[in-house]
Amino acid sequence: MALDYTIGTPVMMQLGGFQFGINTAAFQTLARSNEWRWPSQDRFGKPPVLQHVGQGAETITLPGVIYPEWRGGLGQLDAMRAQAGKGEPLTMVDGKGNAMGLWAIERIDEKQAVFAASGTPRKVEFTLQLRRFFEADGNSLASGGFSLDSLGLVANSFAPVGTPTIPAEATTAVEQSKGLADSVMDSAKAMAATASKAYTEMKDKVAPYTSQLADAAGAALRVVDTAGQLQTAAFQASNVVGRNPVTAVALSSVQTLGNKAGSLQMMASSSSRLLRDSTSKLEAMANVPAATIQSVRVAAACAEKTATLCRQTAGEAAKITGVATA
Structure with a gap:
C-alpha cells in the first residue's frame, strides 16, 4: 500500500516506511521495556545464586487511536501490516531525528468502534508490539540509543x-x-x-x-x-x-x-x-x-x-x- 503523507507536518516517529503522526496514526503512549538476564543456579544446602549472562529482550508497546473521518483514513493499519509483512527489521527514527535502531513488528491488534450506517468505523484503536532486533553477537545492528x-x-x-x-x-x-x-x-x-x-x-x-x-x-x-x-x-x-x-x-x-x-x-x-x-x-x-x-x-x-x-x-x-x- 502506498503511504500518502503530507510532508512537513509533525512526525511523532518513523518505523520503516511508516510515519506516526496526527495525519496518519497517533500513538497515545509509548511503553518501553528492557530485560537483563540473571538465571538462578541452585546449590545444595544453600540459597540459589544469580549469574548475569547479558542483556535480554527489549520491547516497545504503542497503543493509539485513529479517527478515519477526521484524519488518518482507513488504510493506516493496512500500511502497518504491509511493513510487518516485509519480514525484515525496520529502522526506527524518533520525532527528533534520533536513530533508535532496528525493530521487528511482532503483533498488531485492532479494535473498531462507533460504526456508521455503512459499517465503516469512526474510531479505530490499535496496539503495536515491537521487539528490538540484535545481531548474532548481541550488538545492535543499527546505532540505536547512541549519542x-x-x-x-x-x-x-x-x-x-x-x-x-x-x-x-x-x-x-x-x-x-x-x-x-x-x-x-x-x-x-x-x-x-x-x-x-x-x-x-x-x-x-x-x-x-x-x-x-x-x-x-x-x-x-x-x-x-x-x-x-x-x-x-x-x-x-x-x-x-x-x-x-x-x-x-x-x-x-x-x-x-x-x-x-x-x-x-x-x-x-x-x-x-x-x-x-x-x-x-x-x-x-x-x-x-x-x-x-x-x-x-x-x-x-x-x-x-x-x-x-x-x-x-x-x-x-x-x-x-x-x-x-x-
Whole structure:
C-alpha cells in the first residue's frame, strides 16, 4: 500500500516506511521495556545464586487511536501490516531525528468502534508490539540509543563512510559476496548515523521557514530510512551467505542486495534533488541565517553520498554476479 503523507507536518516517529503522526496514526503512549538476564543456579544446602549472562529482550508497546473521518483514513493499519509483512527489521527514527535502531513488528491488534450506517468505523484503536532486533553477537545492528555527539559528528561534517568493496583476497563467489555485504553493512551504518545527524540539525534550523520548505524535512528523513534499509539488506545478505556458504546462494543473495541498492539509489537521488531545491529557496529569501542554509546543504550532500553508496553497492554486486556466471 502506498503511504500518502503530507510532508512537513509533525512526525511523532518513523518505523520503516511508516510515519506516526496526527495525519496518519497517533500513538497515545509509548511503553518501553528492557530485560537483563540473571538465571538462578541452585546449590545444595544453600540459597540459589544469580549469574548475569547479558542483556535480554527489549520491547516497545504503542497503543493509539485513529479517527478515519477526521484524519488518518482507513488504510493506516493496512500500511502497518504491509511493513510487518516485509519480514525484515525496520529502522526506527524518533520525532527528533534520533536513530533508535532496528525493530521487528511482532503483533498488531485492532479494535473498531462507533460504526456508521455503512459499517465503516469512526474510531479505530490499535496496539503495536515491537521487539528490538540484535545481531548474532548481541550488538545492535543499527546505532540505536547512541549519542550522535559521541560519534565525533559535528555540524556540517560527516562520519567516515568507506567505499563498499569486494575484498582483494576473496576469490570465490561466497567469499566475495560475504565480504561485500559486510563492507556495505559497515558503510551504511555510518551513513545512517550521519544522515540522522544532518536531519536533526536541518530540521531544527529550518523550523521558522517550514511553510516554504514543507518537503525538506521529509526528504532528509527519507535519507535516514534509505541508509537504514541498505544496512538491513546487507545484513540479510551476509547472514544468509554465512549460514549457507554455497555459490548459488551467494549469487542470489548478492544479486538481491544489488537490486535493492539500485532501487534505494533512486530514493536517495530524489531526496538530494529536493534538498538542493530547498537550498535555492532559502537563498532567495531575505534575512535567512547562513547557518540555516548550510544545514540544508549538508542534508543535500548527505543524500548525494547515500545515493553514491547505493550506486557503488549495485556496481560491486554486478561484478560478482558477472564474473561468477561468465
